Amino acid sequence: MNIKAHQICKTFGKRPVLDGLTLDVPSGETVVIIGPSGSGKSTFLRCLNGLQSIDSGTIQVGDHKLEASNEKRFSPFSSEIRKVQGMIFQDFNLFPHISVLGNVTEAPARVLKHNQADARNLGLELLKKVGLESHANHYPSQLSGGQKQRVAIARALAMKPKVLLCDEVTSSLDPELKHEVLDVLEKLKSEGMTLLMVTHEIGFAKKAADKVVFLAEGKVVEEGPPQQILESPENSRIRTFISKLMS
């Protein structure tokens, strides 16, 4: 399922965060967004997921559309877009009071009204996919950061999304734990999942991305295949940015 974002504008107070951002994510592709902090990367993902309103522009995910709306009347709960789109956060945001399996089965059981056995089978299957079926009855506080993020992925997958938005999902992990999360994402890509990721993992981008987008001041500065953007970008700002990331 593809994503089309057209001329997205978003201001916080008077500060423009997204300034006419246009981006296409073709179905089944993995797109990596890089850019300096404050460039609007996370805000863009949150707008795509309907967690934040947009001032103008249009967003289309498959057949689902998000329109610009008044921020005061906006509710993050009304978006239909979650039926096809999952989101994974930097801070995991697991539900601390329910078990690992409960975290995964909560939404299918309550929103999709799966019966208990179905939800449980689905949950265990997804936990197996992220390599944590043995931790089904643990609580989030008993897991490492990498394990938590893998549970968060399983939780998002339980709603059968066609697109996954990943907002710096490895940024709060120790280096040795990052790969276990990235490995899971690579596996999802190979199964045909459309991935839109904000990340600083240049190595992962080179290996797995179909497209890399450099964002600055709420606009796309340059986009293209990873080799082009990461190794020989036209814009000098990208070169400086990447050399800083690599150092």
Add this chain to the structure above:
Amino acid sequence: MILQIPLMLLLALAQPPTPLIWAADEEGGAPYVYRDNKLGRVGFELDIINALAEELKRPIEFKQYAFDSLIPGLLKGDFDFAMNGLEINEERQEKIRFSKPYYIYRQQLVTRADEKRFNTLLGCKNTLGAIVGTMDGTQAERLLNQAKIPIRTYSSSTEAYSDLVSAGRIDAVFLDLPMAISYALPNKRLQFAGKPTARGFYAIGFHPKNETLAKEVDAAIDALKTNSKLRSILVKWNLWDECQEELSPGFLFEEEGRPNNITHSILEENQAWTINRYLPLLLEGTWVTIQLTLCSFALALVLGLPLSLARLYGSPWLKSLALLYVEFFRGIPVLLLLFFLYFGLPAIAESSGLNISLALSPFIAATLGLGLNYAAYEAETFRAAIQSVPQGQWEAAASLGMGKSLTFRRIIFPQAMRIALPTTTNDLVALFKDTSIASVVALVELNKQYQILAKSSLKFVELGLITALLYLALSVPLGRLARALEKKLAPERR
């Protein structure tokens, strides 16, 4: 030396004699000493005091003192003497020195004018469910207890009679004749049932070591009897009756004036205040305290949650209404609230011509008052707890397609309750202790039971320690539970 004596004489002449301090309770009601809205402080005892001051050639100053505490206050030396319808009885005689009596009291049963079921104490006792109101620590209370008649005690006669006439929560009032004369006689809705009974004496109480002053006052009382000033005061207050003829000078209550037989037998019984006798009563009070704590806390929780939700998610109108509730009930003293619910509501119902009775039972009034008050605190606790659940939890649930109310029920609320639990448990401990306030609405909970027993037995220290132990036996484990929960549910451990 030679110079000093005239100097001291001069000083003594220049300075007026130091005033005597007289303690009484203005709240006890008419006709002893009370506040009249036009005349200020009045009462037949005040008239007697003024006559005594003339005899003694010393000014006497009034000191407001709770009736319950007159004897402990006297022994503590807070004032020179107590005069406030103090009945002479043997327990008090062991503690304090009584003057010669200045009035011979009897007890009068008062019922509503339309009472058909009974017109004597015995009849009242045989009437199922009939409750008799009286005052704390009075001879009337002892008589009723001895006769095993169900009673409700008040701290003033006004409260007792108004509960009889307007609220109808009690069926009769049994109190000293002077109170009945000033309150019930002019009230067409009340009637005297039967003749006054159970004679006894009012006298002035002194510290036993203050024999000099007691003798002076005894002489002054005799003088007032001889010159008929006492008689004219009692006549003025409509208190003179044939009984008072016995108040001749030199009358010695120790020999002739023993309280009549019934009273005497109670006195003997009262002397044996052993732990076997009062512990069951204290435990009974403890049970009432526990019930009151649980009921009012349940009410506070049930009201507090919707209030917190209205504060957080309600329409602007609902939000300000909830805020108004919280500010109002946090801002007024519980004591005031309890008084209003118990004594105020029946009066409102009556004056507005409502046919329904708003006379709440003591337990219901206390539950409501404490519950309404604590609901304001719980609402704020819940609100803070709900707000302290990280925003990311809402977003994670939203991104999974969960709706707002589902997210609240399944994700936010359970976490908020864990956060609120230690504070809520602490509030429960506070409420448990605050239930002692319920004694003002005639509810005999642990604290009230202590007051009643201590006043009857005058064993303030011994009973106080046992009562404190009973409170501690419940509040300390509760407090420990709160701290354990706090540790267990601390954010870093979740």
